[in-house]
Amino acid sequence: MTVTSQLKLRTRVVAIGPLVEEFRASGLLVLFQAGAPEELAEFSVLHEASVNLATVAPGDTIRLGADRYGVLAVGDVVNKNLASLGHLILKANGLTEPEMLGDVCVEAKPLARLSVGDEIEITGPPQEAE
Amino acid sequence: MTETEPKTFKKVRVEKGSRGWGGPLTIEPKPGREYIVSITGGGIHPLAKKIAELTGGIPFDGFKSKVGFEQMACVVIDCGGTARVGVYPMKKVPTIDIYPTSPAGPLMMFIKEEVFVSGVKEENLKVVE
Numbered sequence: 712m713t714v715t716s717q718l719k720l721r722t723r724v725v726a727i728g729p730l731v732e733e734f735r736a737s738g739l740l741v742l743f744q745a746g747a748p749e750e751l752a753e754f755s756v757l758h759e760a761s762v763n764l765a766t767v768a769p770g771d772t773i774r775l776g777a778d779r780y781g782v783l784a785v786g787d788v789v790n791k792n793l794a795s796l797g798h799l800i801l802k803a804n805g806l807t808e809p810e811m812l813g814d815v816c817v818e819a820k821p822l823a824r825l826s827v828g829d830e831i832e833i834t835g836p837p838q839e840a841e
Numbered sequence: 842m843t844e845t846e847p848k849t850f851k852k853v854r855v856e857k858g859s860r861g862w863g864g865p866l867t868i869e870p871k872p873g874r875e876y877i878v879s880i881t882g883g884g885i886h887p888l889a890k891k892i893a894e895l896t897g898g899i900p901f902d903g904f905k906s907k908v909g910f911e912q913m914a915c916v917v918i919d920c921g922g923t924a925r926v927g928v929y930p931m932k933k934v935p936t937i938d939i940y941p942t943s944p945a946g947p948l949m950m951f952i953k954e955e956v957f958v959s960g961v962k963e964e965n966l967k968v969v970e
Contacts, residue, residue, distance in 0.1 A: 734947060751928060786922075788919070789921065796904070798924075800922075810922070
């Protein structure tokens with residue numbers, strides 16, 4: 712018997728906007744796939760995904776570089792945004808009900824400072840498999 | 842030199858939809874400011890196409906190509922409440938969110954009812970004389 716987790720998103724950071732650090736310090740991380748307009752890239756982490764199932768759900772784990780965060784809540788339009796624009800709003804606010812339709816809420820702890828080349832992953836809860 | 846007929850535009854009044862916020866906005870493209878810019882996933886949103894059709898503006902996919910803010914008659918977004926919702930109001934571009942979002946997020950001070958309306962569907966558009 713082995714324990715596995717479904718890989719839902721695997722992506723690599725290709726650019727970090729000048730306002731990302733300010734947003735990060737307030738517990739907010741904005742992702743867009745590479746190619747987003749400049750006015751959005753300013754405060755976004757741009758990335759290129761190799762896996763994107765767009766099925767994020769509470770109970771998943773998000774890994775930002777070396778740090779892991781438990782997903783507590785997922786707004787109604789999160790997976791649509793993720794599928795169509797590689798767009799994700801990550802809020803480290805500890806809420807179990809999203810305030811906004813586009814929010815992914817994770818544990819209230821400091822968000823990792825990402826660098827170009829870092830990997831972001833989202834995995835499902837561990838499941839036992841034969 | 843050939844002279845082309847000057848293009849004529851119509852005004853469209855955009856009201857908030859059910860559970861929406863802000864507006865009403867009057868969208869009126871002008872020469873040099875004629876793009877109806879869709880900043881949405883999956884190509885130009887049907888609401889942006891409809892506004893372009895009603896006003897005579899040019900529908901434009903803001904994720905595929907680039908156009909200056911001063912050339913935008915309005916933008917249509919499908920923002921879930923944090924990022925896009927503030928950026929275009931900050932640039933003073935009339936902003937229409939298809940989702941019923943209220944002001945929030947790091948740029949919420951820019952989200953005013955004169956420049957932002959949300960929860961908008963086709964039935965909330967009206968051509969005005």
